[in-house]
Amino acid sequence: MLSNSLVELDRAHLVHPVASYRGHEKAGVRVLRSGQGARVTDASGHEMVDGFAGLWCVNAGYGQNSIVEAATRQMQELPYATGYFSLGSEPAIRLAAELAERAPGDLNHVYFTLGGSDAVDSTIRFIRYYYHCLGKPEKDQFISVANGYHGSSTVGAGLTALPLFHAGFGLPFDWQHKIPSHYSYRNPVGTDPQAIIYASVGALRAKVAELGAERVAAFYVEPIQGSGGVLVPPDGWVKAMRETCRELDILFIADEVITGFGRTGPLFACTTEDVVPDLMTTAKGLTSGYVPMGAVFLSDKVYNTIADGAGAAAIGHGYTYSAHPVSAAVGLECLRLYENGLLDNGVRAGQRLMAGLHALADHPLVGEVRGRGMLAAIELVTDKANKTPLPASSEPARRIFDRAWDNGLVIRAFANGILGYAPPLCCTDDDIDRIVDCTRTTLDQTLEDPDVRAAM
Numbered sequence: 172m173l174s175n176s177l178v179e180l181d182r183a184h185l186v187h188p189v190a191s192y193r194g195h196e197k198a199g200v201r202v203l204r205s206g207q208g209a210r211v212t213d214a215s216g217h218e219m220v221d222g223f224a225g226l227w228c229v230n231a232g233y234g235q236n237s238i239v240e241a242a243t244r245q246m247q248e249l250p251y252a253t254g255y256f257s258l259g260s261e262p263a264i265r266l267a268a269e270l271a272e273r274a275p276g277d278l279n280h281v282y283f284t285l286g287g288s289d290a291v292d293s294t295i296r297f298i299r300y301y302y303h304c305l306g307k308p309e310k311d312q313f314i315s316v317a318n319g320y321h322g323s324s325t326v327g328a329g330l331t332a333l334p335l336f337h338a339g340f341g342l343p344f345d346w347q348h349k350i351p352s353h354y355s356y357r358n359p360v361g362t363d364p365q366a367i368i369y370a371s372v373g374a375l376r377a378k379v380a381e382l383g384a385e386r387v388a389a390f391y392v393e394p395i396q397g398s399g400g401v402l403v404p405p406d407g408w409v410k411a412m413r414e415t416c417r418e419l420d421i422l423f424i425a426d427e428v429i430t431g432f433g434r435t436g437p438l439f440a441c442t443t444e445d446v447v448p449d450l451m452t453t454a455k456g457l458t459s460g461y462v463p464m465g466a467v468f469l470s471d472k473v474y475n476t477i478a479d480g481a482g483a484a485a486i487g488h489g490y491t492y493s494a495h496p497v498s499a500a501v502g503l504e505c506l507r508l509y510e511n512g513l514l515d516n517g518v519r520a521g522q523r524l525m526a527g528l529h530a531l532a533d534h535p536l537v538g539e540v541r542g543r544g545m546l547a548a549i550e551l552v553t554d555k556a557n558k559t560p561l562p563a564s565s566e567p568a569r570r571i572f573d574r575a576w577d578n579g580l581v582i583r584a585f586a587n588g589i590l591g592y593a594p595p596l597c598c599t600d601d602d603i604d605r606i607v608d609c610t611r612t613t614l615d616q617t618l619e620d621p622d623v624r625a626a627m
């Protein structure tokens with residue numbers, strides 16, 4: 172059987188991202204074969220709704236022929252052009268201009284990368300260079316938020332505030348600091364939104380005072396924390412943190428790698444609170460996962476300081492595949508699709524998704540349902556009153572993933588029993604209803620899981 176030999180080849184040769192290598196070898200790979208709309212089919216012909224859009228990225232959905240045609244045309248015409256030596260390609264220039272036009276405030280300058288991690292990595296390089304140009308190289312301390320995720324590059328993984336990405340890697344660096352998360356379901360200050368905002372602003376002020384404002388470069392947030400468990404801050408939190416950064420004279424970076432391109436409704440989530448960051452990172456929905464690409468948006472202030480400061484000298488930061496023309500052609504077509512119906516459909520589908528998931532709130536295992544737009548989570552508990560998490564081992568989570576799969580749904584099952592949802596924006600009512608129905612069936616089955624029962 173083809174799929175059996177693929178499993179063997181995978182086991183022997185393909186190293187998987189964020190996996191227990193031995194656990195994966197034991198379980199074996201699940202091979203996906205095709206996708207159409209919001210549905211994917213595995214190698215055995217089993218069809219599922221992709222409730223996680225790959226890895227929160229296939230925002231436009233599968234099988235969008237116009238994206239394939241845009242990539243094909245560009246590959247035939249000019250598959251590659253470097254941005255070095257002042258060269259360029261038409262799609263890259265046009266995409267930068269289209270994005271700048273839509274980005275908040277004066278984020279008018281776009282630096283293309285290959286994905287989110289190198290976009291975050293690039294911000295660190297730009298910020299260090301910015302302060303060098305200002306004659307303040309001592310501003311070299313970076314702050315992010317607990318439960319935050321900012322990629323898997325060495326420096327980005329240090330900003331990431333998930334222990335899995337640090338242990339064994341010698342991270343974080345001593346110039347990388349964290350403040351507590353706004354995580355409202357489990358916040359020591361309680362659930363009152365104003366108290367949470369007050370606590371976060373206070374924590375940032377305290378951290379900056381501890382390090383010395385003259386030493387702090389920047390503060391990173393995700394408008395909604397994704398990989399930390401889809402943690403939605405209270406309304407006004409992002410704006411309050413932005414204003415605090417302005418007051419403390421530190422740069423504010425919005426990492427919109429997940430939240431960008433319609434995931435929460437608008438093209439960029441920070442516009443929900445009229446926030447204009449100093450730098451912004453995006454990836455994923457930028458090209459809907461059809462080809463790799465990320466983008467860093469630089470404000471006029473940051474760009475011009477770097478440009479003037481360097482003068483005639485080249486700024487030594489670049490990749491072979493910066494502003495790749497095929498990725499840019501795909502990005503342009505994705506943007507056209509978003510603005511010709513997909514964003515609107517995502518808003519409608521998001522309302523249906525949130526309503527459907529909220530209707531599961533009375534299930535014995537559901538501690539909290541949260542989200543915005545097409546980004547949602549259910550936090551499972553074995554005791555609602557005490558908010559007791561699922562048993563600590565990742566096995567129940569793995570089994571939840573497996574059950575959902577068998578029921579016809581791909582979700583993210585975080586090890587701590589949080590179920591993540593980020594379906595394609597093209598979802599039909601039927602797709603959304605299937606996501607909710609499969610979730611209900613999966614939760615009912617999970618009630619019978621021996622480890623879960625033992626903990627209840």
Ligand code: PMP
Nearest residue numbers: 286287288320321322426428429
């Ligand atoms: N920042 C955020 C907020 C992310 O969610 C991710 C990826 N999940 C990244 C950065 C890194 O992006 P990539 O995996 O494309 O390198």
